[in-house]
Amino acid sequence: MKFLVCISNVPDTTTKIAFTPDNKEFNKAGVQFVINPWDEYALTRAIELKEAAGSGTVTVLNVGEADTEPNIRKALAIGADDAIRVNAAPQDAYFVAEQIAAVAKEGGYDVILMGKESIDYNGFQVHGMVGEMLGIPTVAPAMKLDLSGNTATLEREIEGGKEIVTVNTPFVASCQQPMCEPRIPNMRGIMTARTKPLKVIPPVGEPARTTVAEYALPPKKQGVKLIPAENAGDLIKLLRNEAKVI
Amino acid sequence: MSVLVVVECAEGEVKKSSLEVASYGAQVAAQLGTTATAIAVGGATEANLASLGEQGITKVLYDAEPRLKEFSNNAYTKLIATAAEQEQATIIVLANSNIGAAVGSRLSVRLKASLATNVVELPKTDGGQFVVKRGAFSGKAFSNVVLSGDRKIIAVKKNSTEARHEAGKIAEVVSFSAQLSDADFADAPTKVVMQEQAGGVLLPEAELVVSGGRGMKGPENWGLIEDLAKALGAATACSKPVSDVDWRPHHEHVGQTGITVSPNLYIACGISGAIQHLAGVNSSKVIVVINKDPEAPFFKAADYGIVGDVFEVLPKLTAAVKELN
Numbered sequence: 001m002k003f004l005v006c007i008s009n010v011p012d013t014t015t016k017i018a019f020t021p022d023n024k025e026f027n028k029a030g031v032q033f034v035i036n037p038w039d040e041y042a043l044t045r046a047i048e049l050k051e052a053a054g055s056g057t058v059t060v061l062n063v064g065e066a067d068t069e070p071n072i073r074k075a076l077a078i079g080a081d082d083a084i085r086v087n088a089a090p091q092d093a094y095f096v097a098e099q100i101a102a103v104a105k106e107g108g109y110d111v112i113l114m115g116k117e118s119i120d121y122n123g124f125q126v127h128g129m130v131g132e133m134l135g136i137p138t139v140a141p142a143m144k145l146d147l148s149g150n151t152a153t154l155e156r157e158i159e160g161g162k163e164i165v166t167v168n169t170p171f172v173a174s175c176q177q178p179m180c181e182p183r184i185p186n187m188r189g190i191m192t193a194r195t196k197p198l199k200v201i202p203p204v205g206e207p208a209r210t211t212v213a214e215y216a217l218p219p220k221k222q223g224v225k226l227i228p229a230e231n232a233g234d235l236i237k238l239l240r241n242e243a244k245v246i
Numbered sequence: 247m248s249v250l251v252v253v254e255c256a257e258g259e260v261k262k263s264s265l266e267v268a269s270y271g272a273q274v275a276a277q278l279g280t281t282a283t284a285i286a287v288g289g290a291t292e293a294n295l296a297s298l299g300e301q302g303i304t305k306v307l308y309d310a311e312p313r314l315k316e317f318s319n320n321a322y323t324k325l326i327a328t329a330a331e332q333e334q335a336t337i338i339v340l341a342n343s344n345i346g347a348a349v350g351s352r353l354s355v356r357l358k359a360s361l362a363t364n365v366v367e368l369p370k371t372d373g374g375q376f377v378v379k380r381g382a383f384s385g386k387a388f389s390n391v392v393l394s395g396d397r398k399i400i401a402v403k404k405n406s407t408e409a410r411h412e413a414g415k416i417a418e419v420v421s422f423s424a425q426l427s428d429a430d431f432a433d434a435p436t437k438v439v440m441q442e443q444a445g446g447v448l449l450p451e452a453e454l455v456v457s458g459g460r461g462m463k464g465p466e467n468w469g470l471i472e473d474l475a476k477a478l479g480a481a482t483a484c485s486k487p488v489s490d491v492d493w494r495p496h497h498e499h500v501g502q503t504g505i506t507v508s509p510n511l512y513i514a515c516g517i518s519g520a521i522q523h524l525a526g527v528n529s530s531k532v533i534v535v536i537n538k539d540p541e542a543p544f545f546k547a548a549d550y551g552i553v554g555d556v557f558e559v560l561p562k563l564t565a566a567v568k569e570l571n
Contacts, residue, residue: 011383013384013502013503013521013522014521014522015521016386016521017383017386017387019387026383037503038503093351093361094354094355094360094361097355119383119384119502119503120382120383120384121382121383121389122363122364122381122382122383122384123363123364124342124347124348124351124363124364125347125350125351125354125361125363126351127348127351128319128347128348128349128350128351128352128354128355129351129352129354129355131319131352132323132351132352132355132356133355137319137320137432137433138319138348138351138352138433139319139433140319140344140348141344156344156435157344157497158317158344158345158438159343159344159448159450159451160440160441160448160450161438161439161440161441162438162439162441163316163317163435163437163438163439164435164436164437164438164439165433165434165435165436166436167432167433177496177503178496209354209359209360209361209393209394209395210360210361210362210391210392210393210394211391211392211394212389212390212391212392213375213377213390213391213392214389214390215382215387215388215389215390216379216387216388216389216390217386217387217388218385218386218387218388218528218529221533221546221547221548221549222549224535224545224546224548224549224550224551225549225550225551226550226551226552226553227550227551227552228552229552229553229554229555229558229559232552232554232558232559232562232563232566233562233563233565233566233569234566235534235550235552235563235566236563236566236567236570237566237570238550239511239532239534239550240570243511243532243549243550245454245510245511245531245532246454246478246511246567246570
């Protein structure tokens with residue numbers, strides 16, 4: 001079984017978001033970048049399934065410039081076998097999906113996994129686009145993934161419940177908790193990752209279909225109105241009469 | 247040119263988020279001088295679909311194929327694409343739900359459309375550009391995105407726009423068939439399992455949310471959260487540490503790596519307000535924080551606050567709500 005795991009390079013979850021003075025770009029200064037937390041579920045699950053089968057390969061794919069390589073090496077240290085970097089800044093979801101679809105087609109992957117969404121642009125788009133470009137099923141967002149031969153059984157989260165979905169390979173799934181416990185690299189992994197293959201390839205396809213004109217931060221709160229704990233019931237009156245939300 | 251709105255139904259009724267989407271689509275249609283047609287999925291009664299007229303929808307397409315009651319990404323994509331071609335829709339509006347966003351991404355490739363998810367406002371169409379404002383950085387920021395294609399797909403974030411109610415207006419319900427075959431349903435679920443919901447309010451759709459953090463000290467104390475939620479008709483939620491230690495199920499986890507919510511009221515009990523949690527809730531209209539630590543960072547993001555012991559404050563709030571009702 002050939003697994004392709006797509007990872008995105010995102011600001012650490014503790015990052016305070018700021019933009020360049022013209023609000024056109026995210027300000028990367030001083031920001032620590034990590035593997036997108038949702039993608040870690042995809043990566044670990046692929047490694048677990050490969051180990052359980054006793055055969056197969058896990059290839060990590062990233063669309064990004066050279067500065068994403070530390071996180072690609074981290075994915076190799078966690079247990080992926082090799083990596084591919086499409087040498088381009090990710091312009092939009094469509095552009096990224098084109099790159100993934102091209103790599104997937106070329107390499108004949110059976111299972112294409114990624115996180116449910118990236119925590120920076122929050123598109124929740126790439127999985128469906130890749131599935132449609134390749135003409136294969138997409139299961140998103142998946143909470144559970146098991147394989148038996150070339151048949152996969154997944155649990156898909158829906159509002160208020162879950163669906164059990166069975167699909168044959170090849171397919172695309174976007175992953176989220178509680179699929180597995182994401183692994184962290186151990187020393188041996190870090191050592192071996194240095195020599196694992198990382199192939200850099202040029203981008204393909206059509207230009208992006210969306211462009212960001214400007215970013216904005218949410219409006220600041222006016223300041224908190226404190227209610228003494230002994231008069232806690234007054235809060236409910238304020239919510240009814242002043243804030244008018246109940 | 248027209249606007250096509252995808253309306254999700256469950257248990258015979260149109261979902262609340264889809265009423266918002268219908269209203270959004272009708273307003274976009276008015277902006278562009280055209281009409282809004284809906285395509286229904288998930289199985290609703292004809293009377294409920296006709297009432298989409300109240301949201302400004304003129305026509306509703308309804309495919310009676312029984313298998314459309316359950317979600318199939320392939321079948322839904324084909325259904326909506328067929329409807330879009332028939333109606334010559336240049337704009338398709340869906341809910342930013344686990345159904346809407348999943349279908350939207352496939353549709354965007356099939357229809358060669360520009361796609362924006364997590365959209366929070368009506369588009370700006372002056373100056374020859376089509377610009378939508380959407381949530382980004384997991385609730386920590388917004389981006390204004392230019393959609394450049396001839397066709398555009400917009401997935402609207404829940405509770406970010408109001409559903410309108412022009413009472414008595416009726417939409418025409420027209421039967422429609424996308425000629426779906428067995429092969430189209432290959433990815434349909436073999437089984438659907440629904441959770442037990444406290445008070446029956448689903449968190450992603452909730453207007454009011456009562457949420458607990460580590461300050462609740464243990465799962466055995468959740469009755470206090472549930473009592474207040476029940477009195478208010480609210481959904482319950484929790485912070486990441488709480489779902490990490492299995493006090494509560496992960497689907498209640500609100501935050502950057504859980505779900506982002508934007509209810510009218512979010513009451514945080516014993517949650518300190520880590521930046522990742524705030525990202526998940528800061529588009530809530532009103533935030534109430536109850537914490538015994540006056541230095542808890544959450545107070546800076548709150549509209550109302552009580553510095554006090556949640557175990558004393560919560561029963562008082564529940565009693566006050568019951569008194570008010």
